Amino acid sequence: QQQVKQSPQSLIVQKGGISIINCAYENTAFDYFPWYQQFPGKGPALLIAIRPDVSEKKEGRFTISFNKSAKQFSLHIMDSQPGDSATYFCAASKQSNYQLIWGAGTKLIIKP
Amino acid sequence: NAGVTQTPKFQVLKTGQSMTLQCAQDMNHNSMYWYRQDPGMGLRLIYYSASEGTTDKGEVPNGYNVSRLNKREFSLRLESAAPSQTSVYFCASSAWGSPLHFGNGTRLTVT
Numbered sequence: 510q511q512q513v514k515q516s517p518q519s520l521i522v523q524k525g526g527i528s529i530i531n532c533a534y535e536n537t538a539f540d541y542f543p544w545y546q547q548f549p550g551k552g553p554a555l556l557i558a559i560r561p562d563v564s565e566k567k568e569g570r571f572t573i574s575f576n577k578s579a580k581q582f583s584l585h586i587m588d589s590q591p592g593d594s595a596t597y598f599c600a601a602s603k604q605s606n607y608q609l610i611w612g613a614g615t616k617l618i619i620k621p
Numbered sequence: 622n623a624g625v626t627q628t629p630k631f632q633v634l635k636t637g638q639s640m641t642l643q644c645a646q647d648m649n650h651n652s653m654y655w656y657r658q659d660p661g662m663g664l665r666l667i668y669y670s671a672s673e674g675t676t677d678k679g680e681v682p683n684g685y686n687v688s689r690l691n692k693r694e695f696s697l698r699l700e701s702a703a704p705s706q707t708s709v710y711f712c713a714s715s716a717w718g719s720p721l722h723f724g725n726g727t728r729l730t731v732t
Contacts, residue, residue, distance in 0.1 A: 513663075515663075518661070543720065545721075550725065550726075551723075551725050551726075552625070552711050552713070552723025552724050552725050552726055553664070553711075553721075553723050554722075554723065555720035555721070558720070598663060598664070608666075609664075609666070609721070611663035611664045611665070612663055613661050613662060613663045614661075614663055
């Protein structure tokens with residue numbers, strides 16, 4: 510009930526391509542779904558977040574798609590750039606913070 | 622502004638030794654958190670403090686203690702380190718309803 514399953518574990522995408530990372534959750538009480546980006550040697554930083562009252566949220570090249578009935582959400586990175594190479598974590602919670610349940614992370618490499 | 626500052630950045634301990642990880646934030650946030658990050662397991666919450674004067678257990682509290690010294694500072698103590706506590710430890714803070722702000726982590730190795 511508390512798990513958030515993230516896939517793939519690692520992903521290699523050519524520069525300019527679309528990167529897609531998927532997450533699935535079990536607890537239907539979750540109402541906040543953030544994505545965090547982490548560069549080597551740094552802490553995670555919020556990238557984009559969505560609440561279940563919308564099916565999609567876009568910020569620049571980053572889009573979250575949310576499917577409430579399937580209990581899935583995904584991160585799409587359009588026109589992927591080498592600077593996007595990082596580890597991405599999805600998470601979910603019943604509130605906007607402290608009880609975040611995290612996915613295992615996806616290491617994304619963008620090849621020039 | 623420094624944000625969330627963690628010390629030390631690196632630490633090597635022998636089994637059974639104790640140590641305290643320090644965390645301070647300068648954003649006037651009420652809530653502070655300690656996470657550990659292990660490969661393939663994401664981040665797991667050890668302890669959190671919703672406000673000054675309160676602390677609560679998270680998902681993996683065994684072997685750890687915390688102190689919310691004041692609004693700015695939240696420390697994590699390992700009383701008797703074990704190899705299973707080898708990890709990267711992150712402190713985070715937030716205001717109610719706002720995202721977590723993380724420090725840059727402490728890389729701890731227990732031999």
